[in-house]
Amino acid sequence: MNTAFNRRTVLLAAALGASTTLLQACGGGDDAPQRNIVELAQSNPDLSILVEAVVAADLAPTLSTGTLTVFAPTNAAFAALLTELGVSKAALLANKPLLTAVLTHHVLGSKVARADVPLGKAITPVSGGFFKIDSANGLKITDGRNRVSTITATDIQASNGVVHLVDRVLLPADKDIVATASALPDFSILVEAVVAAGLVGTLQGTGPFTVFAPTNAAFAALLTELGVTKAALLADTALLTKVLTYHVVPARVLKAEVPVNAAITTVQGQSFTVNSSLVITDQKQRTSNIVATDVLTSNGVIHGVDKVILPQ
Secondary structure: OHHHHHHHHHHHHHHHHHHHHHHOOOOOOOOOOOHHHHHHHHHHHHHHHHHHHHOOOOOHHHHHOOOOOEEEOOOOHHHHHHHHEEEEEEHHHHHHHHHHHHHHHOOEEOOHHHHHHHHHOOOOOOOOOOEEEEEEOOOOOEOOOOOOOEEEEEEEEEEEEEEEEOOOOOOOOOOOHHHHHHOHHHHHHHHHHHHHOOOOHOOOOOOOHHHHHEEEHHHHHHHHHOOHHHHHHOOHHHHHHHHOOEEEEEEOOHHOOOOOOEEEEEEOOOOEEOOOOOOEOOOOEEEEEEEEEEEEEOEEEEEEEEOOOOOO
8 A cells, every 4th residue: 555655646746746847838837937028038039130139239238127018029020120221230230329219119117018008198118209009900009200010919928027029110209290290291381380480499399299280271271261361371470379379288198198078278378178079179169170190209299180270
């Protein structure tokens, strides 16, 4: 009996040992060893260029400690970036300031799991600036240049945080509100008006600002409503300044952060409201539709509107 008991004991111990080894290999168990974020990336062949970049930027020590979230671009993402920028991998790795700015734009200074992502709201990486994540058709990141990346894997656990894989390298914003609007043909009259009112410097400031930007069609309708020519409107700088600053909010307000049916105070001083259908009611009880949202810039965000709103 003792021999049989001992045999069962040995077999049970061996089975338990094998189970523990399997749990550790899978990353399970309370005592399972975990790699830090850099070690985790080093163990994944599809993140080899990211690892090269981290080493070239001297960021390995930073990413090995603390509590972080890293949106990790795959090798294919980096290959696409090289084509987009028209540079070689060697040139990118040699440009340490650019490399550091790009890499730190992928890092958050806290652990943010998939379930905790603040969808549609501004997310600030350790580099500064911001980007946003939406959940339409999967998790999508819109970076500071309004480029879109898909999160292809989430919640890869490391000893000092969490890693999410992305299929496109994120880039920080390189245009302010004026430069961004100038690059969009449908805002050409708005840009003319901003220049005529002497507001370029203001809208190039640190901010952040939110601009509810009237389209060209919105300005054309205003000229008809007021019975004036474009030249006459642009020449009336007092009126122009009052109207334009009524479209600017002295804070960054993304679509998901708009306070519905609450007074939104503008730089001009008066307020307007936005309802749940994204319809603006101005001080004259006129309504305008927000027709485009969340155009990100280095110093705020632009929303397109189909009618110029007016203060009292």
